[in-house]
Amino acid sequence: MxxxxxxxxxxxxxxxxxxxxxxxxxxxxxxxxxxxxxxxxxxxxxxxxxxxxxxxxxxxxxxxxxxxxxxxxxxxxxxxxxxxxxxxxxxxxxxxxxxxxxxxxxxxxxxxxxxxxxxxxxxxxxxxxxxxxxxxxxxxxxxxxxxxxxxxxxxxxxxxxxxxxxxxxxxxxxxxxxxxxxxxxxxxxxxxxxxxxxxxxxYLPIKKHYMYFILGFVLTAIFASMFDGMTSLGTAVSGLDKKFDTEFNSLPMLAIALIGFAFAAMEYKRTSLAKPVKPGEMSETHSQNDDEGEIEDDEI
Known part of the structure; x- marks a missing residue:
């Protein structure tokens, strides 16, 4: 061609x-x-x-x-x-x-x-x-x-x-x-x-938000395994009974994206309602992240 x-x-x-x-x-x-x-x-x-x-x-x-x-x-x-x-x-x-x-x-x-x-x-x-x-x-x-x-x-x-x-x-x-x-x-x-x-x-602040990283990884693995198992089961049953025509779809990427969005929304709500830092002061968390070399939102 x-x-x-x-x-x-x-x-x-x-x-x-x-x-x-x-x-x-x-x-x-x-x-x-x-x-x-x-x-x-x-x-x-x-x-x-x-x-x-x-x-x-x-x-x-x-x-x-x-x-x-x-x-x-x-x-x-x-x-x-x-x-x-x-x-x-x-x-x-x-x-x-x-x-x-x-x-x-x-x-x-x-x-x-x-x-x-x-x-x-x-x-x-x-x-x-x-x-x-x-x-x-x-x-x-x-x-x-x-x-x-x-x-x-x-x-x-x-x-x-x-x-x-x-x-x-x-x-x-x-x-x-x-x-x-x-x-x-x-x-x-x-x-x-x-x-x-x-x-x-x-460059993501993984050390600061490691709990969300772990939860996202585990939930994705659980849902993927569960839906793959259902798909395999449905395929096996359909092979035994020709009248069984139900389709089992895998977990859509949209569901994974919505889970991540939910975590992001919770974190945004938590940080937006946090107690403001007085001028001249620096929070302990911010100081630790600077030492780790991670890029914060206000640095981009």
């Missing part, structure tokens, strides 16, 4: 849109999981798109930017990984390790280039502020999206339009002469989401 011209066009346009959404609209459509969904719809394989997008989302789960810091562009990496995975028949986990992660890391350079280029518009805005030219201020402000969008659109377009043969050769080489390396990269791609969880747990 080849990547058609209209697929290249749509993926390129989305690559430019996603950075604009991330900087201005904040609709969350610029997240890797949505990039995987949209790329999957365009390429005709939503399952592969969600697997790659979800894996990349989990990988950057604990990664954040502070100030002017740049981070890997997981969205562009997801777009290319989904496109070539579907077009060349790659395993999603192998596409993550060989395409998504390297491309996302390389896109840090184009992100920095976009930031440097935008200084031109920033200086022009400063000049127009002194002149009280509000129309020009608005015009240069909107024009600032151009370098940001091009920093994503150009690399994605070039990779999709001219990189297909190169990627195809590399994939063939990994699956034949270097099969051991290809299998290793596939395994690494499956493990990468755990890295995001590890980073997230490193």
């Amino acid at each position: 080849e990547i058609l011209w209209w697929q290249v066009l749509l993926l390129t346009l989305y690559a430019g849109y996603q950075i604009w959404d991330e900087l201005h609209l904040y609709s969350s459509i610029s997240q890797p999981v949505f990039a995987g969904l949209i790329a999957g719809l365009i390429m005709g394989d939503v399952t592969t798109g969600l697997v790659i997008g979800g894996s990349m989302q989990l990988m950057i789960l604990g990664v954040g930017t502070f100030g002017g810091a740049s981070r890997i562009d997981a969205n562009s990496g997801t777009l290319l990984a989904v496109a070539f995975s579907v077009a060349l028949g790659m395993e999603p986990t192998q596409a993550i390790a060989t395409l998504a992660v390297p491309v996302a890391s390389l896109m840090i350079q184009t992100d920095i280039l976009a930031r440097f280029t935008n200084t031109f518009f920033a200086h022009r805005i400063d000049t127009k502020i002194e002149e009280m030219n509000y129309k020009a201020i608005e015009r240069y402000y909107v024009a600032g999206i151009i370098p940001w969008a091009l920093s994503r659109m150009i690399p994605v377009f070039l990779a999709l339009a001219f990189g297909g043969s190169v990627v195809k050769s590399v994939v063939h080489f990994l699956n034949t002469d270097l099969k051991w390396l290809g299998d290793g990269l596939t395994t690494a791609g499956a493990v990468l989401p755990a890295v995001g969880f590890a980073i997230l747990l490193r």
Whole structure:
């Protein structure tokens, strides 16, 4: 399967849109999981798109930017990984390790280039502020999206339009002469989401709220085991009696999310009603968390 011209066009346009959404609209459509969904719809394989997008989302789960810091562009990496995975028949986990992660890391350079280029518009805005030219201020402000969008659109377009043969050769080489390396990269791609969880747990105040962490883990394990047992039982009974057509569904992710939301609401209510600390004083809990290196809400 080849990547058609209209697929290249749509993926390129989305690559430019996603950075604009991330900087201005904040609709969350610029997240890797949505990039995987949209790329999957365009390429005709939503399952592969969600697997790659979800894996990349989990990988950057604990990664954040502070100030002017740049981070890997997981969205562009997801777009290319989904496109070539579907077009060349790659395993999603192998596409993550060989395409998504390297491309996302390389896109840090184009992100920095976009930031440097935008200084031109920033200086022009400063000049127009002194002149009280509000129309020009608005015009240069909107024009600032151009370098940001091009920093994503150009690399994605070039990779999709001219990189297909190169990627195809590399994939063939990994699956034949270097099969051991290809299998290793596939395994690494499956493990990468755990890295995001590890980073997230490193910066969450786990030591302060360990009781919720333990409860959430135990409840999830209990419910998962219970529903899996019911599903197995239902399957066994249906095999004995053809009239038994009741379906046993597994615990939905929404239920797990609601349990977590309940814990978060209880903690928020408890902390919001806590006795305020007088000026110049510091609570013992806050002092301990600072020593542990955990990031509190007021530090982000």
